[in-house]
Amino acid sequence: MTTARNGPPPSIASSFCGLHFASPIVLLSGCVGFGEEYTRIEGFSNTDVGGVVLKGTTLEPRLGNPPHRVYETPMGMLNAIGLQNPGVEHVVSSILPALDFGETRFIANVCGSTIDDYAEVTRRFDDSPIDAIEINISCPNIKEGGVAFGNVPEMSARVVEACRKVTGKPIITKLSPNQTDIQTNARYCIEAGSDALAVINTIMGMAIDAEKRQPIIGNVQGGLSGPAIKPIALLKVHQVYQVAGPLGIPIIGQGGICDTNDALEFIVAGASAVGIGTGLFYDPLLCRTINSGIGDYLARHGLEDISGLIGSLELPGPTGAPEVC
Numbered sequence: 522m523t524t525a526r527n528g529p530p531p532s533i534a535s536s537f538c539g540l541h542f543a544s545p546i547v548l549l550s551g552c553v554g555f556g557e558e559y560t561r562i563e564g565f566s567n568t569d570v571g572g573v574v575l576k577g578t579t580l581e582p583r584l585g586n587p588p589h590r591v592y593e594t595p596m597g598m599l600n601a602i603g604l605q606n607p608g609v610e611h612v613v614s615s616i617l618p619a620l621d622f623g624e625t626r627f628i629a630n631v632c633g634s635t636i637d638d639y640a641e642v643t644r645r646f647d648d649s650p651i652d653a654i655e656i657n658i659s660c661p662n663i664k665e666g667g668v669a670f671g672n673v674p675e676m677s678a679r680v681v682e683a684c685r686k687v688t689g690k691p692i693i694t695k696l697s698p699n700q701t702d703i704q705t706n707a708r709y710c711i712e713a714g715s716d717a718l719a720v721i722n723t724i725m726g727m728a729i730d731a732e733k734r735q736p737i738i739g740n741v742q743g744g745l746s747g748p749a750i751k752p753i754a755l756l757k758v759h760q761v762y763q764v765a766g767p768l769g770i771p772i773i774g775q776g777g778i779c780d781t782n783d784a785l786e787f788i789v790a791g792a793s794a795v796g797i798g799t800g801l802f803y804d805p806l807l808c809r810t811i812n813s814g815i816g817d818y819l820a821r822h823g824l825e826d827i828s829g830l831i832g833s834l835e836l837p838g839p840t841g842a843p844e845v846c
């Protein structure tokens with residue numbers, strides 16, 4: 522549908538959990554370090570993005586996994602960095618003071634091996650200028666034999682609940698696709714106090730060197746990201762929006778977004794903001810191109826901003842059982 526519209530040009534700015542986003546684009550955790558190294562790219566401006574999610578941060582410093590830590594796959598990449606980071610104390614006292622909070626919103630990415638770890642890292646960020654806290658529930662729970670917190674709704678909710686108690690800042694819970702029922706997980710996280718959801722984190726995979734008969738990734742398994750996971754991520758955003766949308770809980774849609782059309786598809790599926798991670802390795806200035814593409818789309822469709830587009834997917838009528846083959 523194309524409708525000409527008079528008046529000022531459309532705005533790509535939006536409000537997310539009460540935060541002003543200059544653009545619906547968020548740069549994703551693990552793909553931009555702690556923000557400062559990314560700003561060195563010639564031509565990049567923090568003002569081109571709604572927010573920057575910092576690298577996953579743990580209570581203690583971590584050196585990360587043995588190599589190889591990344592491996593390129595058809596249409597994507599596997600990574601098992603192992604949450605290399607200098608620890609929350611260093612991030613809060615030495616890295617955050619160097620970031621320009623006037624330029625964009627900075628979001629912490631909180632990780633832990635126990636629920637107490639998550640709560641303590643969140644508490645430290647609560648006492649800092651960080652704008653919001655994303656909880657990465659995909660970390661292994663060492664007290665439950667290493668199963669990821671995010672794979673079990675009850676465990677996910679306990680993490681969110683513990684973090685909720687120690688911060689008044691917006692909490693964004695990052696859901697894992699490596700589970701049977703992401704809608705139930707979303708519901709539990711919202712009930713536990715999450716203000717927003719990020720959908721999805723990477724999908725577990727592996728690569729093998731057949732000559733050596735060895736895994737290529739040092740950690741054996743890694744998270745698959747990039748265009749290869751986009752159809753899965755879109756479906757998960759669509760499913761989570763059924764639960765979160767009616768409650769007014771916004772979603773940061775992510776997984777393989779590499780151009781304007783990808784971003785628009787996620788917004789139509791129900792995302793209020795879109796994350797770019799692996800796409801930045803192909804083109805670090807992708808956000809500029811996508812911002813301008815979204816602006817053109819809004820103008821062409823006679824829309825003032827993206828609000829009318831979020832979750833605007835038109836579904837066919839009832840088609841019977843959802844079998845696909």
Ligand SMILES: Cc1cc2nc3c(=O)[nH]c(=O)nc-3n(C[C@H](O)[C@H](O)[C@H](O)COP(=O)(O)O)c2cc1C
Pocket residue numbers: 549550551552576577578598600602604630657695721722723745746747748750775776777778796797798799800
């Ligand atoms: C190299 C790399 C490191 C990542 N590190 C983190 C991390 O520390 N915390 C986290 O929540 N997600 C991490 N992710 C996942 C991304 O933030 C993102 O959710 C995922 O890659 C899907 O988006 P994409 O396909 O656009 O990359 C990482 C991804 C990559 C590729």
